[in-house]
Amino acid sequence: DQQVKQNSPSLSVQEGRISILNCDYTNSMFDYFLWYKKYPAEGPTFLISISSIKDKNEDGRFTVFLNKSAKHLSLHIVPSQPGDSAVYFCAAKGGGADGLTFGKGTHLIIQP
Amino acid sequence: DAGVIQSPRHEVTEMGQEVTLRCKPISGHNSLFWYRQTMMRGLELLIYFNNNVPIDDSGMPEDRFSAKMPNASFSTLKIQPSEPRDSAVYFCASSLVISGANVLTFGAGSRLTVL
Numbered sequence: 001d002q003q004v005k006q007n008s009p010s011l012s013v014q015e016g017r018i019s020i021l022n023c024d025y026t027n028s029m030f031d032y033f034l035w036y037k038k039y040p041a042e043g044p045t046f047l048i049s050i051s052s053i054k055d056k057n058e059d060g061r062f063t064v065f066l067n068k069s070a071k072h073l074s075l076h077i078v079p080s081q082p083g084d085s086a087v088y089f090c091a092a093k094g095g096g097a098d099g100l101t102f103g104k105g106t107h108l109i110i111q112p
Numbered sequence: 113d114a115g116v117i118q119s120p121r122h123e124v125t126e127m128g129q130e131v132t133l134r135c136k137p138i139s140g141h142n143s144l145f146w147y148r149q150t151m152m153r154g155l156e157l158l159i160y161f162n163n164n165v166p167i168d169d170s171g172m173p174e175d176r177f178s179a180k181m182p183n184a185s186f187s188t189l190k191i192q193p194s195e196p197r198d199s200a201v202y203f204c205a206s207s208l209v210i211s212g213a214n215v216l217t218f219g220a221g222s223r224l225t226v227l
Contacts, residue, residue, distance in 0.1 A: 043203055043218030093214050098143055100216060104154035
């Protein structure tokens with residue numbers, strides 16, 4: 001059973017508009033959440049993270065929101081740029097384990 | 113820093129052959145992780161080490177898979193014998209575990225094809 005779910009396999013957004021990627025989790029022991037970005041033939045690269053004691057973290061064009069009661073987090077990218085086209089993975093950590101549990105990813109396509 | 117280095121980048125082998133994937137973590141990192149990526153299952157954690165000691169290998173599919181970390185700068189993932197269903201991209205990642213936070217840095221991956 002998937003503990004971290006990204007229900008949208010793909011998302012197409014126009015350049016300059018906002019991209020919103022969603023992620024749901026089921027394990028209430030998760031206390032740290034991350035977003036990774038992956039280009040083809042490369043490994044995932046860290047983008048932004050949030051601790052469970054916060055509900056928002058912002059870094060430039062990227063903002064992550066966490067709703068603990070709904071077990072939901074989202075990544076907002078604004079404005080979206082062509083270089084943002086990639087697969088985005090949501091990941092979570094907690095319960096005493098150091099490994100990250102990943103969702104299956106959302107392929108974001110930014111259209112000119 | 114050269115980042116996490118994995119080799120080989122691509123491996124094509126025949127069923128029944130032994131496969132060894134190698135990883136050099138970032139110097140100073142104290143944890144190392146092996147992940148496997150497939151279309152069906154996404155990124156799965158196979159095993160991870162803290163200070164060269166295996167901590168959790170519950171993700172290792174079966175006894176055909178083994179991993180070692182003889183020192184802080186080198187790890188191997190071995191599959192013997194290999195099967196077509198092992199075809200996947202295998203990622204190694206390392207991190208410096210700080211209480212609460214754990215940002216993994218990934219290598220570029222080793223794409224394995226078993227015929």
